[in-house]
Amino acid sequence: MNINEIAKMAGVSRATVSRYFNDGYVSDEKRKAIQKVVEDTGYEPSVQAQNLRKQVTKLIGIIIPKLQSEAVSHMVDGIGIILSKVGYRVILANTQNNEKEELKYLQAFKKNQVDGIILMGTIFSKAHLRLMKEVEVPVVVIGQQIDGFSCVYQDDFHAAKEIAEILIEKGEKFGYIGVTTKDKAAGAQRKKGFYEALRGKGIHEDSVFMTEAKFSIESGYEQAKELIISHPEIDSLFCATDNIAIGAIKYLNETGKKIPEQVQLTGFGDTAVGQVVTPSLTTVHYFYETSGEEAARLLLEIIMSGDDFKKSIKMGYQVKEKSSTKR
Amino acid sequence: MNINEIAKMAGVSRATVSRYFNDGYVSDEKRKAIQKVVEDTGYEPSVQAQNLRKQVTKLIGIIIPKLQSEAVSHMVDGIGIILSKVGYRVILANTQNNEKEELKYLQAFKKNQVDGIILMGTIFSKAHLRLMKEVEVPVVVIGQQIDGFSCVYQDDFHAAKEIAEILIEKGEKFGYIGVTTKDKAAGAQRKKGFYEALRGKGIHEDSVFMTEAKFSIESGYEQAKELIISHPEIDSLFCATDNIAIGAIKYLNETGKKIPEQVQLTGFGDTAVGQVVTPSLTTVHYFYETSGEEAARLLLEIIMSGDDFKKSIKMGYQVKEKSSTKR
DNA sequence: TTGTACGCGTTATCAA
DNA sequence: TTGATAACGCGTACAA
Numbered sequence: 001m002n003i004n005e006i007a008k009m010a011g012v013s014r015a016t017v018s019r020y021f022n023d024g025y026v027s028d029e030k031r032k033a034i035q036k037v038v039e040d041t042g043y044e045p046s047v048q049a050q051n052l053r054k055q056v057t058k059l060i061g062i063i064i065p066k067l068q069s070e071a072v073s074h075m076v077d078g079i080g081i082i083l084s085k086v087g088y089r090v091i092l093a094n095t096q097n098n099e100k101e102e103l104k105y106l107q108a109f110k111k112n113q114v115d116g117i118i119l120m121g122t123i124f125s126k127a128h129l130r131l132m133k134e135v136e137v138p139v140v141v142i143g144q145q146i147d148g149f150s151c152v153y154q155d156d157f158h159a160a161k162e163i164a165e166i167l168i169e170k171g172e173k174f175g176y177i178g179v180t181t182k183d184k185a186a187g188a189q190r191k192k193g194f195y196e197a198l199r200g201k202g203i204h205e206d207s208v209f210m211t212e213a214k215f216s217i218e219s220g221y222e223q224a225k226e227l228i229i230s231h232p233e234i235d236s237l238f239c240a241t242d243n244i245a246i247g248a249i250k251y252l253n254e255t256g257k258k259i260p261e262q263v264q265l266t267g268f269g270d271t272a273v274g275q276v277v278t279p280s281l282t283t284v285h286y287f288y289e290t291s292g293e294e295a296a297r298l299l300l301e302i303i304m305s306g307d308d309f310k311k312s313i314k315m316g317y318q319v320k321e322k323s324s325t326k327r
Numbered sequence: 328m329n330i331n332e333i334a335k336m337a338g339v340s341r342a343t344v345s346r347y348f349n350d351g352y353v354s355d356e357k358r359k360a361i362q363k364v365v366e367d368t369g370y371e372p373s374v375q376a377q378n379l380r381k382q383v384t385k386l387i388g389i390i391i392p393k394l395q396s397e398a399v400s401h402m403v404d405g406i407g408i409i410l411s412k413v414g415y416r417v418i419l420a421n422t423q424n425n426e427k428e429e430l431k432y433l434q435a436f437k438k439n440q441v442d443g444i445i446l447m448g449t450i451f452s453k454a455h456l457r458l459m460k461e462v463e464v465p466v467v468v469i470g471q472q473i474d475g476f477s478c479v480y481q482d483d484f485h486a487a488k489e490i491a492e493i494l495i496e497k498g499e500k501f502g503y504i505g506v507t508t509k510d511k512a513a514g515a516q517r518k519k520g521f522y523e524a525l526r527g528k529g530i531h532e533d534s535v536f537m538t539e540a541k542f543s544i545e546s547g548y549e550q551a552k553e554l555i556i557s558h559p560e561i562d563s564l565f566c567a568t569d570n571i572a573i574g575a576i577k578y579l580n581e582t583g584k585k586i587p588e589q590v591q592l593t594g595f596g597d598t599a600v601g602q603v604v605t606p607s608l609t610t611v612h613y614f615y616e617t618s619g620e621e622a623a624r625l626l627l628e629i630i631m632s633g634d635d636f637k638k639s640i641k642m643g644y645q646v647k648e649k650s651s652t653k654r
Numbered sequence: 655t656t657g658t659a660c661g662c663g664t665t666a667t668c669a670a
Numbered sequence: 671t672t673g674a675t676a677a678c679g680c681g682t683a684c685a686a
Binding site for chain 2 (some may be wrong): 671672673674675677678679680
């Protein structure tokens, strides 16, 4: 069932049928005729052919490191909400935390496979930047601020500073469990904010015991264990993610250290787990879904207008003070 | 840059260029010529035009109720792993738990928008079944067993029976917090398995206090509260999902009821939250990622072979006995 | 307001 | 082994 058959059945040219579906420039008489045939047959134009003709795909590629992360799934949700409203579909490229895969997908999308890309990366290598510049469709980066690209990102610096100040108020000896600083957002910016807070209170960086974990509960547990065993005097622990903090809580609970009396700690992300763990976790809430919506809107704006004005949107945050801190 | 230009530059017909990319039936001489031009220009055939010509999309639509669920995201991951290996892309249709949206997407995919559909539904109405039969591309249902369709589903019945038997061994008064039985899997089957276990031990159904919650921690909390207040004698609580169980634990912890000494309970799903909550939750582990892989393989099989043999795959499970139960 | 004719970028058929 | 030609299904100048 194609446009030719419909035209024949309705007794018009296929151009008229096309107009019926598009600009609508059709006489009432023919409109009725076409409408009847369309209803009888259940005909719908082939999106494929339309897209080939119009040189669009109505597809947005979204590249993510993994799906089992609240941040990611909320952002993807937000993106989907906006895009589905305007007839775009989302095609998912899950890199399983594999940087090579990320490049592969970027490569695959490079031509005209999609009308735009939302990239939810964590680490941006030179290869990324090069490839991103070569890509012929608009790219919006979400979760990180990358110079020279349109971004929607979280205010990690100020959020970290603000939550660190809670720890500092009643703390004496500080521990910091971070993530790789190759991740500018969760790694570098949060650490910077933490140090900024220390400086603000006249505390020297050298008095902080640092370590680095992966983005998992298990890794948080391990690193907390190591840190506390080698520095039992720590009374305040800044964790760069909720998962790390959960792992730390697990370790502290096991060893009988009282939270927050003996050790207070904070997380980042306001995950569901952080809300049910005992004690409840002081953390930073980000508006991930809204971030996704913003990123989608930004991308649409670029696609519609036809030029990438490299806008950067910094999202707000909210510190959630719960019972894992003393203040 | 299209196939015509490449042909011209290489001094061959565009048919030859096409063959170069497809069956490869090209003389060495011309092959070299084409290869050089292709490398110089970075030309890649338009997937859009290829698909229009071949009447395929290389796209699989996957309809999900929400993304922020470990079960869902694991299954989507599994699907993606298999499909990306064979050159298919996944396009995501998130219904935000809205049944109407589910039908809308089914409708949208109905024609030739995608080469196949994986449907991760919870409730199947008559409208679903009708629409699913009308759809012209293969459909695989995941998470539920629906007669007349290819399915990959969990063994909810036996899993429920087995985990219930743990409760029964040391329990006297039973509570059951279920979900709507419109959901055949998580609602009806788990309840059935629970009753089966009761019967096996000669316990009468009437001695069980039942209630129904939504799929959330909050709802689990509310329902547990109501149930325990009206029936304080309950010492064993079967929860149809981990989230519900987490909510129940929260309530029990708040009221100072000891778990499992005073009240033992079980969940379903083996979520990350269930693993960190105190006490750790006795639950059922499902192989969601593998289920996704199986569903993808099944769908591919149907697409390749061209006929839907309505195969059903029942996945295994594993009961994880932790410290929320007495045995 | 309508229809003709062409093009979007491929692949398949067929004859050479 | 190659190339001309006809599809795939649609949108849109342009002319009428």
